[in-house]
Each structure stands twice: as C-alpha cells, then as structure tokens.
Amino acid sequence: MAVIAGFFVSVIYLLFTIYFEGKLEFFGEDQYCLKLTGFFAGIIVLGIVCYIDDVKGIPSYVKLAAQIVAAIIVVACGIKIDNISIPFTDGNIVISGVLSYILTVCWIIGITNAINLIDGLDGLSSGVTLISCLSLLMVFALNGSPLIAIILITALAGAIVGFLPFNFSPAKTFIGDTGSNFMGFSLAIISILGVAKTYTALVLIAPIIILGMPIFDTLFAIFRRLIKGKSLKAVFKPDKGHLHHKLMAKGYTQKQAVLIMYGITAILGMFAVILLESGIWKALSFALLIIAIVAIGYRDMEKFMESEEEEKINGTEKIDENHLRKQD
Numbered sequence: 597m598a599v600i601a602g603f604f605v606s607v608i609y610l611l612f613t614i615y616f617e618g619k620l621e622f623f624g625e626d627q628y629c630l631k632l633t634g635f636f637a638g639i640i641v642l643g644i645v646c647y648i649d650d651v652k653g654i655p656s657y658v659k660l661a662a663q664i665v666a667a668i669i670v671v672a673c674g675i676k677i678d679n680i681s682i683p684f685t686d687g688n689i690v691i692s693g694v695l696s697y698i699l700t701v702c703w704i705i706g707i708t709n710a711i712n713l714i715d716g717l718d719g720l721s722s723g724v725t726l727i728s729c730l731s732l733l734m735v736f737a738l739n740g741s742p743l744i745a746i747i748l749i750t751a752l753a754g755a756i757v758g759f760l761p762f763n764f765s766p767a768k769t770f771i772g773d774t775g776s777n778f779m780g781f782s783l784a785i786i787s788i789l790g791v792a793k794t795y796t797a798l799v800l801i802a803p804i805i806i807l808g809m810p811i812f813d814t815l816f817a818i819f820r821r822l823i824k825g826k827s828l829k830a831v832f833k834p835d836k837g838h839l840h841h842k843l844m845a846k847g848y849t850q851k852q853a854v855l856i857m858y859g860i861t862a863i864l865g866m867f868a869v870i871l872l873e874s875g876i877w878k879a880l881s882f883a884l885l886i887i888a889i890v891a892i893g894y895r896d897m898e899k900f901m902e903s904e905e906e907e908k909i910n911g912t913e914k915i916d917e918n919h920l921r922k923q924d
Contacts, residue, residue, distance in 0.1 A: 599722075599775050600643055602755035603782070604636075610747050620743055627674050628744055634673025635785055638666035642708075642781055646774040659773070660705075666781065667704040675788055676700040704784040710810035711780030713817060715771060716840050719764035720854050722756050722771050724810065724861045725779040729753035731806045731865025732783075736790045738873055745790035752782050765851045783807065805868040809860050813839050 611632070614620045622629040645662035648654055677700045715721035733749050735741075756779070762768045771779075787803035804811065820837050843853035863886050871879035 597643075597647070597774060598769075599755045599759050599771070600639065600778050602758055603751050603778075606751035606754055607748060610751065614743065614747070626742070630673050631675050631789070632744075634670045634675060637673075638670045638781065638785075639778060641669065642666040642777050643774055646772070646777045650772040650774050659777070663705050663708050663777070663781075664701065667701040667708075670704060670785060671697050671700050675785055677703060677788055700788065703788070704781065706811070706814065707784035707787075707807060708777055708780035710807065710814040711783065712773065712776040713814050714810050714838065714840065714857075715773075715776040716838055717765070717850050717854050718767035718770075719760060720840060720857060721776045721779065722760050722763050723854065723858050725783060726753055726756040726760060727858060727861045727865060728783060728806050729756065731862075731868060732787060732790060732803065734865075734869050735802045735806070735872055738869070739791075741790040745786055748782070748786045748789065752779070752786065765854060780810075802868040802872055805871070806861075806865050808864045809839070809857065 611620075611622075615622060620628065622632075642662055645654070645659060649659060676696050678696050711721050711725060714724060729749050729752050733746065733753065736746050736749065759769075759771070759775075763771055787807075791803070817835070817838060821833065821835060824835075840853050840857060843856055844850065848856065867879055867883055870882050
C-alpha cells in the first residue's frame with residue numbers, strides 16, 4: 597500500500613503540474629484522461645482484492661478474476677496493443693478489433709503474474725521491477741516516447757526506491773500480493789503507453805527483452821506445473837521450481853540469489869538499450885562479453901563455495917572433537 601500511495605502522490609502532482617504548464621493535452625486525440633482513469637481504476641480493483649488476499653487469504657482463481665477485470669477496464673478505456681513488430685526488421689503487423697483487445701488483456705495478466713510469481717525472496721520483485729523501470733525509462737527517453745509514459749515510469753521507480761531499503765534482505769517489511777500485482781500491472785500498461793506512438797520494431801520488443809527473466813520464469817512455471825500436475829488446476833498450485841529456488845538449491849544464500857537475479861535483469865535492460873541505440877551487432881557483442889565474464893565468474897564462485905563448504909565441515913569436526921575431549 598505504501599508503494600501504491602507513493603506512486604499516486606507523485607503521478608497526481610506531476611500531472612497537475614504539466615497540465616497547468618500546457619505540456620500535455622489530457623482531452624486531445626490521445627485521450628490520456630480516459631486512459632489514466634482506466635489505469636487508476638484497474639489499480640484500485642486489483643489493489644482491493646489483493647489486499648484482502650494479504651490479510652485473509654483468497655483462492656488463486658479469485659485473484660486471476662480480479663486481474664482479468666482490471667485488464668478489461670484498462671482496455672475499455674483505450675489502452676491497447678495495436679501492432680506487433682517483426683524482430684530485427686522494420687516491419688510491423690497492425691492488429692485491430694477483438695484480437696487487439698485479447699492480446700492486450702493477455703499481456704497485462706501475463707506481466708502482472710510474472711512479477712507476482714518471482715516475489716519469493718526479500719527484495720526480489722521490487723528490485724527487479726526497479727531495474728526494469730530504469731531500463732524502460734532509458735528506452736523511452738532515447739526513442740522520444742510520450743511524456744505520459746516517462747512520468748508514470750519515473751513515479752513507479754521513485755515509489756520503489758523509497759520502499760526497497762526496507763524490503764531488501766533482511767526485510768523489515770514485505771511487498772505482499774498487493775505490491776507485486778500492482779508493480780506488474782503498472783509495468784505492463786506503462787510499456788504499452790511508452791511505445792504507443794512509435795513504430796520502430798526494436799522499440800516494440802524492448803519491453804519483452806527487459807522483462808525477459810520474469811516472463812520466461814513464468815512460462816517455465818506454467819509448463820512445469822502442467823506437465824507435473826497434468827491439469828489446469830496445477831497451474832495455480834505453488835511450487836519450488838522457480839529460478840530463485842534453483843539458485844538457493846545450488847548453495848547460494850538468499851541475498852546472493854537476489855543479487856544474481858538483479859544482475860540478469862540489468863544485463864537484459866542494457867542489452868535492450870544497446871540494441872535500440874547501436875544495433876544488433878553491438879548488442880550481440882555486449883551479450884557475448886557478458887557470457888564470457890559470467891562463465892569465468894561462475895567457475896571461481898563454484899571453487900569459493902566448495903572451499904567454504906569444506907571449512908564448515910572441518911569446523912564442525914573440530915567442535916565435535918573438542919566436545920568428545922571434554923566428555924573424556
């Protein structure tokens with residue numbers, strides 16, 4: 597609730613400021629007044645349901661229903677995906693009618709759940725969202741995206757910056773379903789608004805690259821649960837197969853796992869920015885350099901963790917020996 601409140605205060609102040617300065621038309625052809633009304637109404641609907649879930653607990657399908665209702669409100673107010681880019685070309689496929697509405701609703705629900713599902717460690721979902729916000733802000737600024745998208749993404753980043761120090765491990769407070777759903781919902785909608793007037797193919801796929809880690813983690817979770825559970829009901833049942841669970845199973849601490857996932861998100865964000873600004877070849881060169889660094893770092897980390905494990909075992913053995921001597 598603190599993150600949502602911080603976001604609303606910032607956005608309302610900035611919107612009033614730029615409106616009176618005449619820098620943005622709310623009632624023009626872009627219909628920003630209607631779109632923002634739908635966005636805020638969707639946040640309220642989703643926030644109320646998720647707050648009840650945090651306090652009392654409700655079934656997963658009820659939360660999914662709330663996400664669908666919130667997404668439909670947004671789409672009904674004019675926020676929608678009306679074209680899809682063809683990767684690494686200048687071509688776009690124009691989408692209209694029912695297909696546009698369905699695609700937008702699926703995008704909003706997908707990103708909302710992607711951020712919600714990675715909320716398994718202290719500071720993970722809020723930190724990943726913050727890094728995604730900063731990456732999207734750079735993409736929007738470089739591309740000349742609408743001012744409204746820059747205002748919204750900046751306000752969201754600012755709200756998280758105020759919260760993250762209290763949420764990072766060891767956490768003093770938690771983001772909850774209310775916060776994680778809000779962050780995913782907002783990211784999904786702001787990314788649509790940010791590319792609404794741009795038709796450069798790379799700009800349209802930038803949000804997908806930036807949010808790549810939570811998107812793929814969610815897709816793998818769906819397939820994994822379907823295969824194991826062999827029914828749609830299994831998709832709603834939590835498990836411990838997410839990326840952060842895998843990292844901790846490898847021996848990384850909670851804080852290390854969070855920082856690794858921060859790093860992955862930051863790398864994807866930098867890749868998207870370089871791809872947009874400098875082209876595919878420089879972006880691929882950057883990716884190859886990062887892969888090489890990670891490969892070397894992973895090998896050294898494995899040796900370090902093995903040595904730490906040996907020290908722990910040796911320390912335990914010494915304690916046991918001392919205990920036996922005392923008994924003797």
